[in-house]
Amino acid sequence: RAFASEDGENAAKRSEIALADVSRGRRIGSGSFGDVFEGALANGRAVVLKEPRRGVLGMFGSERFFVAEAENNRRLRGCASVATFLGVAGANAYLVWEDEGRKTLEEAFGTSFATELGCATEAAAAKKVAKECLKCVKDLHGRQMIHRDVKPNNLLIVKGGKLKLIDLGGAADLKTGRNYDEDETVFDPVYGPPERYLSGNYSGFAGVGSWAKFKPDLFDAFSCGLTILQVSVPAFRKKGGLNGVRRELKRWNYDCEAWRASLSAQRQSEYFEILDANGQAGWKLVCGLVAERDSRMSVAKALSSPFCR
Structure with missing residues (x-):
């Protein structure tokens, strides 16, 4: 261990x-x-x-x-x-x-998606999810904990359409070492990052500077990116709608631009309207998060995106 x-x-x-x-x-x-x-x-x-x-x-x-x-x-x-x-x-x-709410973000997918989040349009709802999801994860990271299973089904909709993280049984507490082993992982095959495992020693004197060195927060950043992509593209909100997308992204080594270029003109015109608004603010955010680890954007940097304002 x-x-x-x-x-x-x-x-x-x-x-x-x-x-x-x-x-x-x-x-x-x-x-x-x-x-x-x-x-x-x-x-x-x-x-x-x-x-x-x-x-x-x-x-x-x-x-x-x-x-x-x-x-x-x-x-x-x-x-x-x-x-x-x-x-x-x-x-x-x-x-x-x-009892703060009974419905997860995944359960809100459908015709009531924007309404459940207290928004007038789906575009506004997607931007709200991006900001809320990233903020929740950043707060967890500020307490030296990595969720490891960020996805729509683990985001609870509470009063005012705000989101809260749930299902912390797989979270790794890097401050105490609880639930953390470099040889084990909690990994969702659709939302989890390609590296699959956390690494690094975060305990005691040896752990000083480990967060900056090993950047464990990037694990959750990838999952946030796929969640933002899913809520921003209505076709991906259908049950299993992201499964094929994940396989395609893997084929293109998680280069979102290359993946997008491989799509038909019809699919491109259907998918990216929300993400392409305001100078492609949402699309640039997704590209920064859904990437191989070495080029992935941090959660903190992602929160500064115009898409989160």
């Missing part, structure tokens, strides 16, 4: 909310390692509950996922860019968040 986590599994099992005070409602979502339910606390506060799926095996089994997500959320308390975490209920029964 690059360096060991300072927390054992017992850390996540610290009960902050009495299980008797939790009322579980209907299931509202599910993933590989857990199910999500609506719920309420004894004081009437509406909450969202995540229950780890028992007996799931593999590199990121449900118990490990539960530990990582609990501890990552605890460390990010007070960060406005992630869902508001209330604590662990029972010994290890549920992770509990304030």
